[in-house]
Amino acid sequence: METPRTTPSTSLALCYTSPRRTCPYRRTPRQRRLAGPKLSTSPVSSGRLRRSPVTQNVEKPGALPGLTNKTWQVLYLSPLYKFSTQPQALKQYGRSLATFLVQEADKEIAVDNGCTKQCVFSVYEGLRVNAADPEAIQILVTTKATNGNKKTNGGQVLLTAVLCGIDLESNPCTGLKKHFTYYPILLVKSRVTLSALLKSWLQRHFDCRISPLMPTSMDLAWMVAMWSGTLAERKNKPVELLYSVPEECEGLSRITYTINAEDCKTLWDSIRSKGSDDFTGEEVGAFVKSLEEHFYECFKVKLWKMELRRVGTPLAYIGDGKVKIFSPENAWQVLRLLSELALEQFQLLATT
């Protein structure tokens, strides 16, 4: 396993990780993979394979129904205890969650409009890149029409959630007994109250811990640097960096820096060393630093002293614990990095 430790080799990287950068600091890997999954060097022995890798599935556009062009809340999890993907077990989870939701609804004062909820757990196809990946699970909570008004509010989707983990380099459960299944991230889209209920049910039922995944300034810098060069074919979303201005500077709260996607690609190409699948810390430093320098030359404002809060790339918009993915072809790339960050976050918590 590669230890995520930064040993800046050049002065550039040193400059980028210098203490002037906003906190919090975490160890950052020296490089991250940019291109497709390394199938040849997959650490999984073929003996454990139950299925052949489904990479072809991923490349098919539209293979991920309902995942793209939606704003998801991103959460990270600790390993789930006694979680099974057997159809029977999934059915039972659905019933259990539905009962739980009914109980919780009873506790509150009648705000609900009297409709019961139906919960369905199902296997979400097309998100497996590596044979070692756990099968992605989709959780769907819909309203079930009760007294006759089927047409009006039956089948209305209240919550969509996807449990997934893509192309992890290591599994924290390998040393443990096989009762544990590790899903690094959970994507949720629903009202806050309902997602909180789902969270508490999962925590109780599988004895795990769920918290929102908040990428740091540094992680966001990685994302914007890695994905700015990947352009979709048609209309390209511009590259966007949103900085929050520190509180002592009253009157100004945020600065949005939007860059034309094609122009950004030119810059990216000039920085990126060709012929390598890995993206290095030095390249990230050079990319973000040069953008900030350009801004400084235009406005004399030092962006590197501010916190990077949200980034937008042609692939996805990420920030404040939320993600919105644009193209299904590259969704796995975004989700893989999120899984990686979630794993790093979890390992950080597990070791301290």
Place this chain on the structure above:
Amino acid sequence: MDSSVEKSVIRSVLSKSLSRDIETLVRKWGCFSESDIQKLNFRATKSAIASQIFELCKELGLKQEIGDLDLLCTQLHSSSKKWTVLKLKGGQLKTDLDPQDLRDRLVAVLETDCLGDVHLNVKSYGGAIWIRVYVQGAAPFKTTDVVYVLSYPHTPILIACRMKVKMQEIVYSALVEVFESEEVTELQLTGHHLPSLADLALQQTSQGPFWKYRNIEEAVNPLIRSKVSTKSVTSEDKERETDERLMDENREEKQSRQERLDSTFGTHAQPTLEKLEYKLDLRFRGTTFAPGMKGQPDLFHCRVKFEGPSVLEGTKNLGRTGFASLPLPRHLAKVHSLAKNHFTVAEMDSARKRPSSQSK
């Protein structure tokens, strides 16, 4: 006027204001007598009050005046709308019209142009003449169809709220005709805070050395010489003054920063703007870290937005706190003089003999 429109106007007015303010609003409006107001129950729900007021209006035969109520409400809640500053162009503008005159002229112009019933209210308030235009067509009443325009007498400045494109053509051409101007242009200045917008548009020369003159001129009595204490003293400063052991190593630097900022921005409170927008068509300048981009002839297009409750105060603070180096570039420091908040910054050769970082 169709009675359903009146009812919707009253409802929209009440929904915009707080329930405890409704009574004062109705009193300010001044169309009901004291005994009428006594009859109203201001403790009821907003929709109940709305129907009470509507019934009362029907009894008293008030129709035109309901527009005044809406205008009054807009005056009190002006920051909820987004305003655009307009400028009239032409040699001989007729900007000294009194409200009644303006109303008559506008009605005459609008009724020939519009298909439908024109509702027009004109009131003078806070140094400006407020105009409310609503053209009743076949569609039901929507608050977004109402147009508000402010005219500042004796100046070519107008401020209008956001409106639909179709309405915009009609209203702009009507304004041109009424003020006997050649055309109406939009200064690229928008925002929510009306006094600041007016201030920026009307006092373009108030930056730099002029702020001192303006401070004196706008004082209550310019002949009385009193000590001008414009600098605010924070508690931190006070503590530092009282305790001699505390010492600020960067005091001189901070002071010189403050002085430089004061000379560009002035010491008075800055006008409130919520947004500054820039479109940059410049060559890439971050070549220290990206040497490959040196000599790149193509422009690096980007857009930059500064947002916050008071952006001008914020830019001043950027300089004060050291998040920006001084001197600030012209397009950031001279927003007052340029009187706009949407800029295009272009390279010198592409914008034909304009100095670089000059805003168009």
